[in-house]
Amino acid sequence: MNRFALGILPTPLVRADRLRAAVGCGPLWVKRDDLLGFAVAGNKVRALEHLLGDARARGRDVLVTGGGPDSNFVAAAAQAARVAGLDCELVVWGDPHGTTNLALATAAGARIHPLGSDDRGRVDGEVARLGAELEREGRRPLAVPRGGATPVGALGFACAAAEVVAQWTEAQAPTVVIPVGSGGSVAGLLAGLAGTGWRVLGASVSRPPDEITAAVLALAGATAALLDSPPPCREQLTIVDARGPGFGVASPADRAAADLVLRTEGLLLDDTYGAKAAAVAIEHVAHAGPDPTLLWSTGGLVSALSHVSELRGYRPEVRSHSPEGAP
Known part of the structure; x- marks a missing residue:
């Protein structure tokens, strides 16, 4: 591992x-x-330790994931990616304005992609789509579903x-x-x-x-x-x-x-x-x-x-x- x-x-x-x-x-x-x-x-740290260890071992340079505007995971993912030397792109459902967790993610350098919908079920598909788009642009993304599941x-x-x-x-x-x-x-x-x-x-x-x-x-x-x-x-x-x-x-x-x-x-x-x-x-x-x-x-x-x-x-x-x- x-x-x-x-x-x-x-x-x-x-x-x-x-x-x-x-x-x-x-x-x-x-x-x-x-x-x-x-x-x-x-506890989000436990998953992120292994996800980022895998990303670094595979030469990935950007973590792509998502969640809600109040998600602990998106803030943790952004902070962890920064510490591990990766960029971070976050797909966010709901209103992306005015939450502390997204402020923490932004402070860590993450780029926020509002879903424009309250449909949480669409996040993982959009994460995969964004990861594929970044790969076509020459990046080496690791696309991870909500919660690092x-x-x-x-x-x-x-x-x-x-x-x-x-x-x-x-x-x-x-x-x-x-x-x-x-x-x-x-x-x-x-x-x-x-x-x-x-x-x-x-x-x-x-x-x-x-x-x-x-x-x-x-x-x-x-x-x-x-x-x-x-x-x-x-x-x-x-x-x-x-x-x-x-x-x-x-x-x-x-x-x-x-x-x-x-x-x-x-x-x-x-x-x-x-x-x-x-x-x-x-x-x-x-x-x-x-x-x-x-x-x-x-x-x-x-x-x-x-x-x-x-x-x-x-x-x-x-x-x-x-x-x-x-x-």
Whole structure:
């Protein structure tokens, strides 16, 4: 595997005892990929290390990918490409103006190509078309679909699986709860956990569970083939519908879960991925009994801070205090 090091690994695996006490459940852990340490990219770093390692090994000079205007991945891809010495071209759906993530991408030198549509499903086709156009112009592009969801990109989470298994000290294998968007992270995790007895519970944030499950299994199989390892076990994977009001929009239950995690563990979760995965994890542990659960914190600080901005209008109760005997 060709890897271009970006993040600080391994990330911590910590007990979430305060959250466990608040929920009243069995053993609960958090994998802190929000602490990966490159820009504010969170777990996106894992895929980008392998994608850019592959690009450099193949002599590519420009990374072409895409996403939404609030995408953590597009900002991370632009920053990582710059560090690796590649140019970056980004296809963006929706309104490309006024978002922090696109400002970060532009600051890193990325060129933005607005899709002119809110149709997220068109992004990957346009990425491929732009890559082909750049190749005709004499460039050497690497065209990558949203989220880096390719077998090479998923290698990052196959490595993460080995990392977390090595950190695990409990006798019983846990259920790992992780958000699922484009599917690359959960596919790599599934490929890396083949034969371990660990289970993966995915919270689908953008596509119907049946659709994304099929895509994840196919991608996990292709990733396992790159590793020359056993194929992933279908029985290890469950994906549930966590879309709620829509992509990037937290439901009241999602927001309540994220607020509880913040109050108990000081962990800030974004509305697109983290809040939805936390809600699924809390629902899961209510029925898991003494079985251990591991919530994978994927990070994405810029998106998480959008919730904090909503708290600026919060007016705390302030009680005046007068010294004893004062009027």
